[in-house]
Amino acid sequence: MKELLDNLRIYPRIDREDMYSKIFNMPSDIEYVLKAMEYLKLPEKIVVKGKSIEYGRPNNVVICGMGGSAIGGIILKDLLWELTSIPIEVVRDYVPPSYIDEKSLVILVSYSGNTEETLNCLLYSLKSGAMLYMITSNGALLKVAEKHSIPHYRVPKGYPPRAAIIHLTLPSLYIISKLLDMPIYLEQLRDTVKLLRKLRTSIAREVPFEENIAKVSAMKLLNKIPIIYSYRPYRGIGYRLKTQFNENCKILAFFEEVPEMNHNGIMGWESTTQYSKILKVVIIRGSKESTEIHHRLKFLEELLESRGVEYLNIRSSSKFLIGETFELIMLLDMITYY
Structure with a gap:
């Protein structure tokens, strides 16, 4: 052996899937996300299907995803455990918690953009008026984001979800840090x-x-x-x-x-x-x-x-x-x- x-x-x-290169590409993935986040601008308000969504400091954060698309949220919760008093919940299910409202930040993560459970969480979140942010590479989630000008991060194609861990984690860290006015630890990420x-x-x-x-x-x-x-x-x-x-x-x-x-x-x-x-x-x-x-x-x-x-x-x-x-x-x- x-x-x-x-x-x-x-x-x-x-x-045959060249997982080796995808694992070894993690440093470049971090640099890619940091560069992409430089251009992120959050709107003050958007209107989705007649419902107004206003962006500001959230009272809670809910991250919805399944499988490899959810693990970034679990890791993020650990990273921020001692840094914020805002509760963060990871939902790997069809339905987000009933407490989400216009003061909630709901981050919807689906590499394919077509994950059934995550799309169902989107429907519930739209009804609540929660602030929305999406992380996806394609599919229905991307179409909704582009159609309604919902802030989102587009994951590069060509990764199995489990290999896109940087792309499925750091954008959430960035958006939460921005809305909570927290340091984003750019120097630590460069290190x-x-x-x-x-x-x-x-x-x-x-x-x-x-x-x-x-x-x-x-x-x-x-x-x-x-x-x-x-x-x-x-x-x-x-x-x-x-x-x-x-x-x-x-x-x-x-x-x-x-x-x-x-x-x-x-x-x-x-x-x-x-x-x-x-x-x-x-x-x-x-x-x-x-x-x-x-x-x-x-x-x-x-x-x-x-x-x-x-x-x-x-x-x-x-x-x-x-x-x-x-x-x-x-x-x-x-x-x-x-």
Whole structure:
């Protein structure tokens, strides 16, 4: 298997969608979004089907999307958890919460523009008079946005939704920051571009197995069922990793949050000795790890060791949250790629 991962000739035959380039294009994707956002101008008011929608400071934010189009909202909620008192909710369903009104900002995200659940949320949102913002590449959502001059970000075509994570996350961050008059952390995003370009040099296909943390981690997960644990503000990253295992690797994977899992899920390890050979725990960690969470994870590690279950700690090297977030996403994406 080691030799296979270092054999550069096999990748074009297996990677027919060229996911490698899409993962490695994350730094350029950030630059693309930053450039596009320079031209974003929010209207004071628009009229959609006779209903007036006025843009201003929202009382709450609701992000509607499904699958890969929803994950950006989950990650964004983690990024903004300690930065705003405005509640942010992610809806992966047909119906937004009943409380949305003209003081709500509803962000509708659908890569295809034709996602049934998201379009249904649009209908409810139009009735409420909520401020609308759309993120899409095409389809019915784009047609509605263009017809009624609804502010929107057009995602470049050619991505599977799971690979368009930058395009499905950063425009929402920008619009929320603009309406709430918050700093957009442009310098941190530019530093993130540098961070990701540096990371690429250590996890590229050309980097030999022994020196490539993504290849080594992938090897440890081979023929295993991943059980993923993480905590705020890295919960969205953990959930995304679960879905990347599902979609990229076509394997089962499971995700739980700490400390919630300490009140239920952890009990499952009491009788899993017979399954220890097929399970592998992945713990996603970062600089925002509190003392309480650290102690909980220490206990979890000791429990796993007593049950003979192997685990991986995946950490970020960055010291700022936006950098950590996208560094972990790129690294974990490459682990699922290998």
